Amino acid sequence: MTSFLRQIVAGPRSRHSETNLDLCYVTPQIIATSGPSGRYPQRAYRNPLDQFVRFLDYNHGSDWAIWEFRAEGTGYQDEEVYGRINHYPWPDHHPPPFKLVPTILADMRDWLEKKDKKKAGNDRVIVIHCKAGKGRSGTMACSYLISECGWQPEQALARFTERRMRPGFGQGVSIPSQLRWVGYADQWTKHGKNYIDRQVEILELRVWELRRGVKIQVEGYIEDGKKIKLFHRFTTNERTVEGDSSENENSSETVGITSKKKESSNILNKFSSSIKSSALSSPLARKNVTIYKPSSRVVLPTSDINIDFERRSKSSIGWTMVTSIAHVWFNCFFEGLGPDKIAQPRDNGVFEIEWDRMDGIKGSSRKGARAFDRLAVMWRVCDSVEKDSQGGTILSSQTQSTMSQIPVADSESTAKTRSSQDKELATRTESLVSNSSSPACKEEKHRIEHHKSDGPMTHSSSDKNLEDIESSLKKDLSTNASIENQSLCQNSQEKPPGLDSS
Incomplete structure (x- = not known):
């Protein structure tokens, strides 16, 4: 049942063939995934956090770290992923504040290039996720391929679509403003990476x-x-x-x-x-x-x-x-x-x-x-503004970023803000x-501040059903929580780590 629900929610997004988790390898060093959760009812249709961590441990040992972009709240505690997580949140369905882009890309690059002297090779990976692992994650994955790997924007976008989406189900990054930001990343790269x-x-x-x-x-x-x-x-x-x-x-x-x-x-x-x-x-x-x-x-x-x-x-x-x-x-x-x-x-x-x-x-x-x-x-x-000769703050990713990561978003306060700002036609x-x-x-x-934490809906029709699925399953799935937990414990004893497909 839970596996079927995860397939419905994933919709047009490709799933990992061995584990049936909602993730993909954009490149051997970049993993894009939807936001995992360790709590019900979310874990019934999202990546279960314990299975997700076991998968990373089994395949990459300690050579993985997470970059998450969820202003609506991460969905789990830092300790549940060994504190190996970097927070750079911004609202769903929107492009990032561009001043974050050089910092995020520099952090990713520094992590991948840092070698462990005890190991012969360098097998580190970065794990990026937002809510669905599509728009915000795709924007940053493509920006990294452009700025650090020398890819053209068209190549980066095509690769992300190929690896993240099922054939014939649209683009990986489809929101016009996010696509505009990928173009900005290309301009930024071509002109010395100064912003x-x-x-x-x-x-x-x-x-x-x-x-x-x-x-x-x-x-x-x-x-x-x-x-x-x-x-x-x-x-x-x-x-x-x-x-x-x-x-x-x-x-x-x-x-x-x-x-x-x-x-x-x-x-x-x-x-x-x-x-x-x-x-x-x-x-x-x-x-x-x-x-x-x-x-x-x-x-x-x-x-x-x-x-x-x-x-x-x-x-x-x-x-x-x-x-x-x-x-x-x-x-x-x-x-x-x-x-x-x-x-x-x-x-x-x-x-x-x-x-x-x-x-x-x-x-x-x-x-x-x-x-x-x-x-x-x-x-x-x-x-x-007279901070420098151009009236602003210069940010570059040529050297290691000195800008600290942003504190994790408060899911409760964000949810209160979002509930009053949801927009829909015929309202x-x-x-x-x-x-x-x-x-x-x-x-x-007289209203001075106006906050938006949810913003426009993802391109896929199945993502639109996500909130409906969550609300309708809360009561049913809560009664089955103890049964599911017992099943997960049995499966973890019978199957190798990271290969649980329940």
Whole structure:
């Protein structure tokens, strides 16, 4: 029964042929796995921690160490894996704060290259896991292959998909923002592995063909990436509309306040040369464009920026339903390198993206109804930062990292945060965007912090069923816990370590 449940939860992910554990060898030195658990009901459909540790001990002795990336909580104590674990948590379905990438890769490299004088060879392995061992784990596995092994991004992504996924079940790393981060790792590698983390100010957002009822907010990482904070939510008072929407077939749905024929702003004059020529010369540039300028400075503490969209519409019976959800992460250091990817980053720039390339709900491609056509974000390095000549902290993996690992995430506090921030289409909600003076909107304006620990869903449909399986099995599996434990004890006496396939 438990073996069958693990196969259902693993879904499109490949399982180890000998042990039936949900893991794979990306290379002989890199193991990717879903998060193990030693407690019920999770161990009924996850990798049982005791079997997982026995497998590592049997095949690798003491030459293994774990890197885990779960902001939702590891699921076990450090002592259960001999303290051989490194914590670098960030929220599920999101890319990592890039300042962690050089540190993580340096730690992995130093572990693998450190030789035991008592042994003739070097057979060390690194074990990486998140929740499903797919998105976050794949992002870091591919980044390591690119930065330390000289692989091309396409080769690294293809290898991870080949080893981690069953044939025909999609990509190993599928979330657009995580794929963008793999590209950043390639840029970082090609330009000396130097990264400057800087405070960034958001100056202006331009949204082409923005539909009605869309809430837009700017978010970023805090607490070393363990949480996502809301830094600004745009209101109607910060919005103007330019262009002609008369030719737009969706003009009845687009934002419809009075267009203003005004002089070009200093911001537009300063950044217009940075906007791609395709966006300015295309018919899209002549259509309706909604401009958001924050009424007060919006400064984020790092170069990682998230722009979040949520559209809400009223149904015929008066309920307000969520009809669109999408977001996008980008890093201003790499977006500021320019088209020739020069090593000297600019102190301002424009990030552009189309609706179809945005991240969907919980990492899937589902975003609901189209909320806009194209987005341009104008940003600049905050002039109050003077830590070095470029206004930031330089991080490199050329030498051993001196940055300490992040404390393990608190699963209980994270769960409380996540429960109030889960997003899904067709959810009945209060309207926050129809009127900036409404009571609901005023209440939301007083909310200073906004944490997201769960984020968009994984690409596979079986991963979507994970939470349903967990809730439905809690009562049934708890009654069978003692029976299963007795069975595991018997199996451990009859079978070699690491080969228990129950």
